Amino acid sequence: MSQETILVVDDEANIIALATMYLEKEGYRVERATDGVEALFKLDQLRPALMVLDLMLPEVAQGVTFHLKKSLTVAATYDILMLVSCSKQLTNTAPDSFL
Numbered sequence: 708m709s710q711e712t713i714l715v716v717d718d719e720a721n722i723i724a725l726a727t728m729y730l731e732k733e734g735y736r737v738e739r740a741t742d743g744v745e746a747l748f749k750l751d752q753l754r755p756a757l758m759v760l761d762l763m764l765p766e767v768a769q770g771v772t773f774h775l776k777k778s779l780t781v782a783a784t785y786d787i788l789m790l791v792s793c794s795k796q797l798t799n800t801a802p803d804s805f806l
Contacts, residue, residue: 710736712753716746717761726759758787 713735715726720741727737738753740746743764750758 710734711757712736712738712755714738714740714746714749714753714755714758716740716743716758716764718742718764719761722761760787760789762789 713730715723715730715737716739717723717726718741723739723741727739730737738749738755740749746758746760749755
């Protein structure tokens with residue numbers, strides 16, 4: 708039986724480690740990316756079933772999000788779990804405002 712692949716994208720090693728631990732425990736194959744550029748490459752190469760994406764990545768804020776969104780829209784085979792963690796309070800911010 709082949710394992711479903713999940714791509715975890717985050718620049719924080721401890722968050723990647725935590726997500727990996729739980730996902731592997733549930734039987735998933737976990738691939739990791741530490742920036743948006745690496746995530747784009749791995750999306751194309753691996754075709755994961757799910758991507759856990761930290762939307763506060765510097766590359767995401769600088770426009771890689773557009774390319775991620777375009778890649779995902781064209782392929783239409785990915786599910787995305789958006790992960791947002793911020794040390795300061797964001798007001799009047801809807802999740803879609805990040806995209």
